Amino acid sequence: MPVHFPLKLVGSRMLAPSVRHLEFTRDDGQPLDFIPGQFIQVHFAAPDGQPARRSYSLATMHDHALGPGEAVEIAVSYVPGGAATNLFTALDQGQQIEASGPYGRFCLSPKDENRRYLLIGTGTGVTPYRAMLPQIAQLLRERDLEVVLLFGARTGDELIYGDDFADFAAANPRFRFMPCFSRELPVTSGPDARRGYVQDALADLAPDPERDIAYLCGNPNMVDTNFELLKAAGLPIPHIRREKYVSNK
Known part of the structure; x- marks a missing residue:
């Protein structure tokens, strides 16, 4: 089973008319290290009460092992009426969401020999x-x-x-x-x-x-x-x- 953890919103800004950049910290005191190209999943209850999840690539630029308190950054597209859009629209600084990860293999490979x-x-x-x-x-x-x-x-x-x-x-x-x-x-x-x-x-x-x-x-x-x-x-x-x-x- 994947490990779930809380993320606390610490900052945000609009990148485009319908895209918001969100910055979180992991609120359980643990680091969230990842390989660039991986994603996290955000878990929440849909309007009908059923469990829902959405995937978001990590935007954080880093070249080291992330330590506790370092930013976890994502970009969220807002879709009118969407359940995930409603979740993030209502999210205020200091509030938490539940996430899991990181996942994925869309990463640069150290074995590549291309030019x-x-x-x-x-x-x-x-x-x-x-x-x-x-x-x-x-x-x-x-x-x-x-x-x-x-x-x-x-x-x-x-x-x-x-x-x-x-x-x-x-x-x-x-x-x-x-x-x-x-x-x-x-x-x-x-x-x-x-x-x-x-x-x-x-x-x-x-x-x-x-x-x-x-x-x-x-x-x-x-x-x-x-x-x-x-x-x-x-x-x-x-x-x-x-x-x-x-x-x-």
Whole structure:
């Protein structure tokens, strides 16, 4: 049985009109260490009284074993009328939720010998990539490696954690941040910003089975579309790592 533990809300901010960044501490005095890319589950009672749970990737950027009291960060998409949305909307600072984890294998592997990572995400599907940034920084120091992040959003207002990725790209020349906007290109967008979908930009990157490993996280249709494109480019299936996000209602 997975271990359940209490999380206490210690801070929050809006990332986008319908996405909230939440910071918790584990309220039983224990640390919550995790591998970047993993997720936790939040447990609660649905309106009909039945047990419910929702999964959220951990957004915390860390390069060490987390100790007691260190932040546990997630990004939550608000869906009108959703049970999980109602839970988080009503949650005030200092209050608790019940969680379990961490879970998942959507992580960078120390056994990889590729020369480029293609990280592809939409919406809150970029959350695990934010957690991976310290690990990516270490890999860039240790290996002859390039990393490209393709981030799909409709508008600039929905580019969650965009400043974190842009700042990281500015400090790490072999990390390329390519935001893709399906509705409108922001006036202040950077040199690698694109108008269109992530699959359009993926074609421009010419995926190479000899050098690339790809990660796909976010909207299931986006994941499926890019999975097929990467397979057609010759990437073996073990080199296409997927995690689909659905609306946590």
